[in-house]
Amino acid sequence: MNMDLETAGMLRDSASRYAADNYDFLQRHAVLADPAGYSGKAWRDYAELGWLALRLPEKHGGLDADPLAVGALMEVVGSRLLMEPVLASALVSTGLVRSQGSAAQQDALLPQLADGSVKLAFADAEAAGDPRCQVRAGRISGRKIAVLQGDIADRLIVSAADADHGGERRLFLVDAKSAEIERRHYRFVDGRGAANLHFAGVPAERLDPDDGTPAATAIADVLDHATVASCAEALGIVRALVATTCEYLKIRKQFGRAIGTNQALQHRAVDMFLLQEEIAALTRSAQEALLRPAAERARIISGAKAYISSAARKVANEAVQMHGGLGITEELDVSHYFRRLMVNAALFGSRDEHFARFLAATTHSSPEGIPA
Template sequence: MSTDHDTISMLRDAVQRYTNDHYGFLDRAGVLGRAPGFSPRAWRDYADFGWLALRLPEDDGGIDADAAAIGVLMEAAGRRLLLEPLLASAVLGTGLLLRTGSAAQRQAWLPQLADGSVKLAFAHQDDANAPCVWRDGLLDGVKTGVLHGDVADRVIVAARNPAGDAVLCMVAAGDLAASSYRLVDGRGAANLRFDGARAEMLGQPGQPAQDAIALALDEAAVALCAEAYGVIASLVAISGAYLKMRKQFGKPIGTNQALQHRMVDMYLLQEESRALVNAAQQVLALPRAERERVVSGARAYVGAAVRRVANEAVQMHGGLGITEELDVSHYFRRAMTIDSLFGGRDLHMARFTAHSLTADQPGEQPCVPM
């Protein structure tokens, strides 16, 4: 289903008003680095506004949001450096449960996801020495780099059954061992160990999960592109304002032609990134073979763009650009983090290249790690 333009416009206005009024740089600084690592008040507000239920069907209180509507929320996450587990829970966790969960599982968990009382994380990256195996309702293995795995109430885990088939199962936080840490941008993550943890399979036994996992990772890639665009747009605006305000030898440094050219390059990267985000959002609903090349191409390019814009912004601000007290340094950290989550720029560039080289051979599909 495609979300209509009026709904997207109203959602964008609501998100911008709320974050402008309640999620300024100083508001964020008040919760950064403190338990639980995000704002519980903001999380409750997101639930009250219906943002955590965007993906739910209309009968369940949502709007059956597509990638464009989700992109509005993720763009705001980049513009305001939101710390809450929107991507992990409201986008990926909710989407996987909707797509693969049984009717009973959806009935049990979707209302709690919508009201914010339950937070999900998606664990997909195996430890090379301890891959996750699901057998007879029990899960063994280790997952690394689980975004918001430190605060999740339940974790959806991509694993293998004894036959080697991909499965998705859900584990309560109390049944696993978590080694929590902070990412560079201040958000929480964890390495998770499962030693015979009780794990409820999503859906029915024998139901293939590989396609659902691949789609979830592509959804993560597109959502991160939207978040990166939000970071880029904010850095372009902040840098432009700084060049007009900062004076040297009695005149604004923005009169320097070299800096003007660099600002133009940053603005072009912003507009190119916006176009690629829109393109990736439009193809996300297509079959896997048709969407992967565009999604990976956008992810690789936008990942490079946000890093370049962040580097330029820091350089234009000079030594101030790396200080804790200036917002530019925090955008820089978010840019670096975005580029490494859920398959970074290098993986997606390799997949884009592989798809491009095999475009004339439709029977061949490049293999992407689970």
């Protein structure tokens, strides 16, 4: 589905209305306090609204959405700080099943992803010094760390060396509730769950694409899409921070007048708005770049992620400072936006890793891959 700016705006507005009615700050606070770490009702609502089917092919009842449509949704995910695994399951993992699953595997999994009955997480990162995860005779052994929302996943997509096929890196589907998995659950500073996983001979089903696309190619492609989606999420957060800060400057009074009458604060607010517009432009460029061949888009996507990580952090810093001591409290949404930006800046490659990739693409040298 190719979407123009007007239609993307309608999708964004529709999602914003739902979130405004069902996911305000106090309602999100209740989700944060829930041991599950997400709202089952909201997840079912997302399925009914079609959000979970955005990345599914049309033949499986999906919308086959383009990056602009995905970005419209992710802006709302950011502006409302939604806790459900939209990014981890509906975008990243669904993209991997689309690319690496056989026809039979897609027929079995994609409808369950669309209706929300199955939540997937992608386990790729490994601790420095640990041996690589390996699959031998259909069983996987090894460790994975920092699996985004791996604490609530029903099934896992795990990258591992296939010892039965020359050690080639492949993707495998694993039951997250298997007795042979040791899961250590924890939360990132923004409240979203994660897990460190220890596989001890867990039965694993190899994803086997009919077109023979290498797993490394599929992973790189999905991580590029995830990077751009996180840029759109950052844009949603920045817009929320600019709006709430400007409103605060109007109502907070000091010495009998609104602090927004202070010219220095006005200039800082304008700088925040300019950064917001730069982030919007770079996000749009990155979304357009996803339609290009992989070799041509690395420079634009990594350049956008590197700049947006820094610019969004600056906006968040300014928002916290202009709110004063309130800006760091649990009771104000500003601190929650700040923490989400911190976590997102480290997902799918840090600012420094993407800047290095940007430089390598610019100078036509050989960049290193971006980890999950």
